[in-house]
Amino acid sequence: MSSPKSAYSIPTKKGKLDTHIFVVWVDNESGVLARVVGLFSGRGYNIESLAVAEVDATKNISRITIVTTGTPQVIDQIKLQLKKLVPVHKVADFKREDKNVIFKEMALLKIVAQKKKIEKCLKECKKFNPVVLDKTNKSVVVQITALRREIDKMSKKLKPYGLTSTSRTGAIAMTRGAQTFK
Amino acid sequence: MSKLYTGAEIVFKCLEDQDVEYIFGYPGGAVLPIYDELKNHSSIKHILVRHEQGAGHAAEGYARSSGKPGVVLVTSGPGATNVVTALTDAYMDSVPLVCISGQVPTHLIGTDAFQECDTTGITRPCTKHNWLVKDIKELPKVMHEAFKVATTGRPGPVLIDIPKDIQFAKTNYTKFKKEKKLNGKSHNKFSQNEIDQLIDLISKAKKPVIYTGGGVINSGPQASETLKEFVRLIGFPITSTLQGLGAFPGDDNQFIGMLGMHGTYEANNAMHDCDLLINIGARFDDRITGKIDEFSPKSKKVHIDIDPSSINKIIKVDLAIVGDVNEVIKLAIKKINKKQNGLKDSNKQRISKWWEQIQKWRTKDSLGFVNSDKEIKPQHAVKRLYELTKNQDTFITTEVGQHQMWAAQHYKFNKPNRWMTSGGLGTMGYGLPAAVGVQIAHPDKLVIDIAGEASVLMTMQEMSTAVQYNLPIKIFILNNQYMGMVRQWQELLHEKNYSESYSEALPDFVKLAEAYGCKGIKADNPDELDDKIKEMIDYNGPVIFDCHVDPNENCFPMIPSGKPHNQMILGPSDKEENKITGKGKSLV
Numbered sequence: 001m002s003s004p005k006s007a008y009s010i011p012t013k014k015g016k017l018d019t020h021i022f023v024v025w026v027d028n029e030s031g032v033l034a035r036v037v038g039l040f041s042g043r044g045y046n047i048e049s050l051a052v053a054e055v056d057a058t059k060n061i062s063r064i065t066i067v068t069t070g071t072p073q074v075i076d077q078i079k080l081q082l083k084k085l086v087p088v089h090k091v092a093d094f095k096r097e098d099k100n101v102i103f104k105e106m107a108l109l110k111i112v113a114q115k116k117k118i119e120k121c122l123k124e125c126k127k128f129n130p131v132v133l134d135k136t137n138k139s140v141v142v143q144i145t146a147l148r149r150e151i152d153k154m155s156k157k158l159k160p161y162g163l164t165s166t167s168r169t170g171a172i173a174m175t176r177g178a179q180t181f182k
Numbered sequence: 183m184s185k186l187y188t189g190a191e192i193v194f195k196c197l198e199d200q201d202v203e204y205i206f207g208y209p210g211g212a213v214l215p216i217y218d219e220l221k222n223h224s225s226i227k228h229i230l231v232r233h234e235q236g237a238g239h240a241a242e243g244y245a246r247s248s249g250k251p252g253v254v255l256v257t258s259g260p261g262a263t264n265v266v267t268a269l270t271d272a273y274m275d276s277v278p279l280v281c282i283s284g285q286v287p288t289h290l291i292g293t294d295a296f297q298e299c300d301t302t303g304i305t306r307p308c309t310k311h312n313w314l315v316k317d318i319k320e321l322p323k324v325m326h327e328a329f330k331v332a333t334t335g336r337p338g339p340v341l342i343d344i345p346k347d348i349q350f351a352k353t354n355y356t357k358f359k360k361e362k363k364l365n366g367k368s369h370n371k372f373s374q375n376e377i378d379q380l381i382d383l384i385s386k387a388k389k390p391v392i393y394t395g396g397g398v399i400n401s402g403p404q405a406s407e408t409l410k411e412f413v414r415l416i417g418f419p420i421t422s423t424l425q426g427l428g429a430f431p432g433d434d435n436q437f438i439g440m441l442g443m444h445g446t447y448e449a450n451n452a453m454h455d456c457d458l459l460i461n462i463g464a465r466f467d468d469r470i471t472g473k474i475d476e477f478s479p480k481s482k483k484v485h486i487d488i489d490p491s492s493i494n495k496i497i498k499v500d501l502a503i504v505g506d507v508n509e510v511i512k513l514a515i516k517k518i519n520k521k522q523n524g525l526k527d528s529n530k531q532r533i534s535k536w537w538e539q540i541q542k543w544r545t546k547d548s549l550g551f552v553n554s555d556k557e558i559k560p561q562h563a564v565k566r567l568y569e570l571t572k573n574q575d576t577f578i579t580t581e582v583g584q585h586q587m588w589a590a591q592h593y594k595f596n597k598p599n600r601w602m603t604s605g606g607l608g609t610m611g612y613g614l615p616a617a618v619g620v621q622i623a624h625p626d627k628l629v630i631d632i633a634g635e636a637s638v639l640m641t642m643q644e645m646s647t648a649v650q651y652n653l654p655i656k657i658f659i660l661n662n663q664y665m666g667m668v669r670q671w672q673e674l675l676h677e678k679n680y681s682e683s684y685s686e687a688l689p690d691f692v693k694l695a696e697a698y699g700c701k702g703i704k705a706d707n708p709d710e711l712d713d714k715i716k717e718m719i720d721y722n723g724p725v726i727f728d729c730h731v732d733p734n735e736n737c738f739p740m741i742p743s744g745k746p747h748n749q750m751i752l753g754p755s756d757k758e759e760n761k762i763t764g765k766g767k768s769l770v
Contacts, residue, residue: 007671009473009744031314035306042307073494080491086311086331 015071019048019096021103021173022078023181027087028054028062035085036064045070045078049105049148049170061089065172067096067148092181100176106169107151112139113162121161125154186352189318189344190219193282196325197226199358202253204229204244204622206237210257211297212284215349217255229622229651232643234261236615238268239641242277243619246602247577249402251278251332252619258284259297262343263304267609269339270308274606275425276400278337280328281309287347288316301343310338318351326358336489337400372505377513379501380460381521383482385529387458389536390418393441393470396425396605397463397487398507399598405508406430406598409462412511415518417530419540421449423464424590424605432594438540439549442470443741444587447548447750448540450739453478454747455539461485463507466496467606476746486510548739549591552754558708560585560660560731564592564632567658570715577620577629579603581613581637584666584737589632611640614657618644621653628656628719635661635728636685645698648724656718657726662733663688670736674751675743691728698724706730 026032033052040047048067055063068078075093082091094101111121118140122130128144128151135141144154148171155166175181187195193216197205206229209217220228231237234256241252252272256265262283272279286295302314311331313324324342332340384390392413398405406429413420413436420430421441430437439446441453453459459481464470471477474496483499485492486507493502503510551561564585578593579602580586586603595601602620604612613631621629631638638659648655668683695702701721705714705728718725738753 006675006743009468031302031306034303038306073498077491077495080493084310084489084491 015073017069017071018075019067019069020075020078021094021096021101021171022064022066022068022082023092023094023173024064024066024082025089025091026062026064026085027089028060029087032062032087033064035087036066036082039081039085040066040068040078043077043081045074051170051172065170067171090181094173094175101173102176103147103171103173104145105148105151105171106143106145107154108133108141108143108167109155109158109163110139110141110165111158111162112164114138117161121158121163124157124161128154184354184356187355188215188219189315189321189349189351189353190215191222192318192321192353192355193325193344193349194219194223194226195355196322196329196358197253198223199360200251200326200329202226202251205253205255206231206240206244206619207255208232208234208237208257208261210259210261210284212258212286212346213255213261213282213344213349214284215346216282216284216344228255229618229647231615231618231647233641234264235267235611236618236641236644236647238265238279238281239271239609239612239615240619240622240644240647241279241281242268242272242275242612243579243602243616244623245272245277245279245619246399246616247599247620248623249599250623251280251329251337254279254281256281256283257297258286258301259299261297262299262301262341266304266308267607269305269341271604271607271609271612272339273308273310275604276337276396277339278332279339280332281305281339281341283341283343284349285314285343285345288345289347291345301341305341308339309341312341312343314343314345315348316345318348318353321348321353322355322358336397336487336492372503372510374513376501376503377510377517380484380503380514381517383458383484383501384416384418384460384518387418387482387529388532389452389456389539390416390458390460390533391438391452391456392418392420392460392462393423393453393464394420394426394429394462395423395464398426398429399463401463401488401507403598405506405511408508408511408515412515415515417533418460419452419537421445421452423467423470424603426464427590427601428595428598431596433596438544440590441747442467443472444591444737444739445741446591447546447739447752448543450741450747450750451543452540456481459483461487461499462511463487465489465492468496469605471496472741473744473746478747546752548750548752550753551735551738553708554732555708557732558706558711558729560662560735561588561592562708563658563660563711563729563731564588566711567630567632567715568593570712571628571630571719575627576600577602577617577624577627579613579616579620579629579631581631581633581640582608582610582667583634583637584662584670584735585632585634585637585660587667587737588660593632610634610637612637614638614641614655615644615647617655617657618647618651618653621648621655622651625653629654630656630658633657633659634666635659635663635688635691636665639689642694645695645700645724645726649699652723654721654723654725656724658718659691659726659728660731661688661691661728662731662735664733666733666735667737673736674740691726695724695726698726700724700726702726702728704728704730
């Protein structure tokens with residue numbers, strides 16, 4: 001390897017990447033999402049999906065769920081950096097493989113097709129708690145809740161049946177059992 | 183009903199309650215109500231700078247030399263954008279700053295109004311936190327929280343953006359009660375167990391080294407005293423980062439010099455070969471670690487820091503203690519004294535071989551240089567400056583570049599808060615305004631900016647501030663007509679292609695000094711150097727000292743990029759040895 005003409009060191013080999021889900025409780029004030037997202041972009045971390053909404057109107061608390069990938073060191077940094085933000089109250093961090101945590105995403109699927117095909121579609125969706133939100137002679141809008149990769153699979157599968165448009169949320173998460181994250 | 187105060191009045195009420203004595207600022211349309219109120223508050227003095235960046239750096243100099251937060255007041259738009267460099271600098275070097283910026287009236291925000299910019303958006307990544315105050319009732323709370331965030335935990339800059347209509351709006355104000363123990367978002371929660379582990383590691387180490395950083399300075403002067411006691415008690419060698427200089431006396435035998443890219447041979451080799459590394463308040467910066475994979479490969483590593491996110495960020499450590507440096511070492515001393523009475527002697531025996539090795543490294547004299555009787559060598563100039571000022575309490579600021587490294591290498595600091603330099607961000611133009619701030623905080627002390635001619639021109643306008651307030655700062659320019667550090671890298675890495683690193687048409691600094699209404703001194707002969715330095719020190723007023731030095735001198739020793747600590751390039755004498763064997767430029 002030739003010596004680099006740089007005042008900086010050369011990058012070293014990267015470690016294994018893990019997917020983690022961060023749940024962040026923040027004060028629901030203007031700019032708070034920009035702070036959280038800015039932390040990710042400013043330090044070069046990934047955001048795979050993001051879900052945010054107020055969960056406690058009296059205390060003004062919003063819950064942000066972020067899916068991200070990184071080496072264990074990066075994941076650690078993300079957590080510690082998030083905790084340093086002033087409007088952040090607490091940060092929970094789950095591995096995607098964690099069996100104690102429920103992860104869900106919601107998707108709205110619009111299928112434009114003949115009746116037969118639409119019915120086939122609905123059948124395919126059965127596993128994922130389908131709710132038909134709108135129905136016409138030529139179309140249907142169906143809501144499903146599932147894991148990310150399941151929704152990925154479904155979109156692929158339903159394309160030939162006339163899936164024309166997909167709208168999906170980021171993942172949200174909650175631990176199983178009676179405990180809550182302190 | 184209690185009395186109602188305007189937003190501008192509340193700003194000053196809060197500043198008074200926070201015991202602020204000085205604000206560094208520059209007026210403009212969107213802060214005029216605050217400036218209008220200034221006259222009613224005699225305990226607060228405003229220092230008018232010439233550029234908002236200067237206000238920021240001056241506040242940094244003030245903060246770092248006094249331990250109190252620096253306060254900056256600027257207008258909207260360009261006022262705010264000009265201060266961004268200083269905020270980023272303060273963020274990187276953990277300096278507590280409270281910046282108040284004016285903003286266009288609330289109803290005009292988002293309309294691209296005159297001198298409007300998204301100040302909180304722009305400064306979000308370079309402050310610990312910032313606030314846009316849209317409701318006058320929020321203002322008192324925000325002001326006090328700003329001081330709390332800036333000064334607690336790992337300190338840093340904060341910004342409060344106040345729209346002009348909020349400065350006029352009225353609300354009531356209840357006097358602020360300072361909380362006793364403030365720790366903000368810090369985590370001073372280390373356990374006894376961690377201290378026990380630390381002491382266990384200390385008692386087993388055969389080749390230990392202590393590596394301290396700016397965190398010791400930020401922990402307050404008491405931390406430096408505690409550190410001294412700790413280091414003398416355990417007898418370990420101690421090295422320091424650029425920012426930590428002064429926390430431990432630079433002329434003490436246990437101090438093995440600064441480490442890192444331009445650190446001493448003994449410090450870097452000790453870091454590489456040690457079996458125990460105790461990092462106290464430093465952050466494993468890339469100028470310190472060199473090649474990460476080969477950083478201190480044989481050591482157990484301990485990291486004491488108040489910022490949990492600094493731990494394991496770059497270097498994995500074996501023991502992390504999150505807490506205030508002073509508190510942690512104080513407890514460690516107490517435990518060592520109480521539990522392990524035998525440690526002091528037996529430990530010193532165990533590490534005596536290590537000390538012998540360090541003495542061997544020391545004989546390399548890695549800071550050595552070939553002096554000349556024809557030209558002033560920059561290292562010689564710094565050394566003479568040190569010798570002629572060491573008998574008085576001197577405060578040194580620097581710009582960024584070769585002169586900064588020479589100052590760090592050859593000027594020995596014995597007390598904390600005497601050394602103000604831009605380390606993390608490396609801001610050329612930092613030193614002159616910082617010296618203004620330092621002199622404000624210490625009006626009777628000698629304040630010298632060891633500068634380079636290229637850096638100092640970036641904020642030269644602040645000489646006008648120094649003259650206005652009669653601040654006798656000394657600007658000691660090591661003038662080599664090059665951006666020296668750029669030139670050095672071009673020589674060593676870019677085949678001597680000195681692309682744009684030479685400044686043609688430099689000003690005559692003596693005349694420039696006179697134009698500003700201060701004194702100019704020029705020296706280009708080694709024989710006259712001492713007398714002229716004395717003349718500078720003795721002059722009661724600001725001085726620009728134009729010290730013409732050898733333009734070809736490089737800053738050694740040096741760890742080239744991508745190399746570990748034990749592969750340093752040493753200075754010219756080392757090269758000469760190698761020339762004899764025909765090896766050329768050497769890696770040791």
